[in-house]
Amino acid sequence: MSKSDFVRLPRFVLLIAQIVIASLWMIHFGFFESFSGAQARLSSSEGGFSGMDISLSGLLRRHGLIVAFLVFLAGVALNADAFLTAGNILDVLRQVSITGMMALGVTFVVLTGRLDLSVGSLLTLLTVIVVDQHNSAGPFAAIVMTLGAGLAIGAFNGILVGFIGLNALIVTLAMLSFLQGLVLFYSGGSNVNIANAQDTWFAVFGRGDFLGIPVPVILFLLGALVAGLVLQFTTLGRRIYGVGGNETASIFSGIDARWTVFWTYVISGFTTGVAAIIMGSRVMGAQNTIGQGYELTVLAGVILGGTSLLGGSGSVWRTVLGISMLGFIQNGLLLLGFAYYVQWLVTWAVIIIAVWIDLGAKRGRIFA
Numbered sequence: 174m175s176k177s178d179f180v181r182l183p184r185f186v187l188l189i190a191q192i193v194i195a196s197l198w199m200i201h202f203g204f205f206e207s208f209s210g211a212q213a214r215l216s217s218s219e220g221g222f223s224g225m226d227i228s229l230s231g232l233l234r235r236h237g238l239i240v241a242f243l244v245f246l247a248g249v250a251l252n253a254d255a256f257l258t259a260g261n262i263l264d265v266l267r268q269v270s271i272t273g274m275m276a277l278g279v280t281f282v283v284l285t286g287r288l289d290l291s292v293g294s295l296l297t298l299l300t301v302i303v304v305d306q307h308n309s310a311g312p313f314a315a316i317v318m319t320l321g322a323g324l325a326i327g328a329f330n331g332i333l334v335g336f337i338g339l340n341a342l343i344v345t346l347a348m349l350s351f352l353q354g355l356v357l358f359y360s361g362g363s364n365v366n367i368a369n370a371q372d373t374w375f376a377v378f379g380r381g382d383f384l385g386i387p388v389p390v391i392l393f394l395l396g397a398l399v400a401g402l403v404l405q406f407t408t409l410g411r412r413i414y415g416v417g418g419n420e421t422a423s424i425f426s427g428i429d430a431r432w433t434v435f436w437t438y439v440i441s442g443f444t445t446g447v448a449a450i451i452m453g454s455r456v457m458g459a460q461n462t463i464g465q466g467y468e469l470t471v472l473a474g475v476i477l478g479g480t481s482l483l484g485g486s487g488s489v490w491r492t493v494l495g496i497s498m499l500g501f502i503q504n505g506l507l508l509l510g511f512a513y514y515v516q517w518l519v520t521w522a523v524i525i526i527a528v529w530i531d532l533g534a535k536r537g538r539i540f541a
Contacts, residue, residue: 242498249505256508263387269500270389271296271448271455273493276471277400278327278444280492281437283475284404285417285430286484287334287341289438291326292445292471294352296464299323299449301356304365304459312375320446326352327442331435349468356461366458379455389451393493396444401489409436417484474499 250257275292282289299319306315326348333344367373381388404410412433415423420430453459478495480487503516 239494242494242501245498245505246501249501249509253505253508256505261504261508263390265500265504266390266393266497267387268504269496270387270393271452272467272470272474272499273393273496274396274448274451275441275445275467276474276492276496277396277489278437278441279471280400280475280478280480280487280489281404281413281440282341283472283480283482284413284484284487285434285437286420286482287434287437288345288472288482289330289441290342290345290468290472291330291348291352292441293464293466293468294349294356295323295326295442295445296449296452296467297459297462298326298352298356298359299446300453300459300463301360301365301461303450303453304367304457305360307373307375307453308365308368312373315375316450319449320443323442323444323446323449324439325442327439327445328435330442331438334438335431335434360459360461362461364458364460367453370457375454376457377454379451379453379457389455392447392451396447397489397493400440400444404489409433413437414485417481417486419485470499471496 246257255261275296279289279292299322302322303315303319306318310318330344330348333339334341367375370376377388378392379389383391404413412423412428415426415428416430416433424430452463456463474496475487475492476482476495477498478487478491478493480492480495502519506516506519507513
């Protein structure tokens with residue numbers, strides 16, 4: 174980091190640091206709990222608001238992520254006029270639509286208490302497939318083959334983790350390495366590009382707009398809507414929460430945890446396939462490392478959104494918020510004139526602090 178980066182540190186960074194330190198101090202010394210005897214409750218003669226808890230600790234525990242996000246938005250907006258313009262917001266949402274689509278599927282996996290670290294390499298492989306097959310078989314066939322490959326690889330992960338019972342971390346790390354090697358074998362080590370980039374309708378998925386809204390953003394939000402409905406209103410969704418919350422109890426309740434875990438990996442493979450279609454359509458080509466590191470960004474967004482790595486707690490919409498936060502953090506730092514690599518340092522700090530404050534608020538202290 175250059176000296177100019179330190180000189181340009183805006184006042185909001187210091188403000189956020191003070192808020193974080195104050196929050197950790199109050200959690201550690203039980204400040205929030207001191208309000209437990211003086212919680213404000215609204216009531217009316219009809220009893221419409223009777224018993225509503227609006228305590229400070231309850232508010233922070235339920236909506237702390239949103240509050241922190243709003244503070245960040247306000248801080249950057251005061252220092253970068255273009256930050257909250259409609260054009261910049263749509264650009265950020267277009268950028269996060271790919272990682273966001275992947276994160277939707279990974280949320281299903283994490284809710285069962287498992288991990289999927291293979292999605293980055295899977296994105297690379299599927300993007301190479303959709304671009305290469307677009308040239309040889311046409312866009313429609315390429316899309317079908319890409320989604321089919323994503324489903325097949327997701328199913329294979331699901332079999333290894335769900336039915337054979339192998340450790341999810343080891344399986345998906347091994348799959349990450351295998352898929353990266355498969356990419357080089359398939360492509361022969363060379364990059365691939367769409368031959369007729371100016372004449373194909375395939376470009377609409379990554380570059381198109383509908384009523385002024387980028388098509389990738391629409392696909393991402395539609396995917397989030399469908400995923401949210403599946404988790405909240407279907408038997409599979411209830412089983413996913415059950416397996417993640419207490420797998421032993423769910424098995425005794427008649428839930429087949431093996432099939433539940435299996436389908437989460439299938440969903441993860443499918444959403445990564447959709448992300449690959451958006452990626453290939455956006456860049457009209459594919460490099461052999463195009464998805465490198467995406468698995469960490471995706472997992473960071475899921476965690477930042479509040480989905481527990483232990484499973485059983487979280488939601489799709491909080492994942493959408495977490496992924497969006499990462500996108501706006503990176504965009505804000507660039508608008509403020511920081512070097513590109515600074516965003517990774519700040520992203521790391523944001524994730525650690527968010528998890529630390531969340532755990533501290535739940536257990537009432539900042540240290541184990």
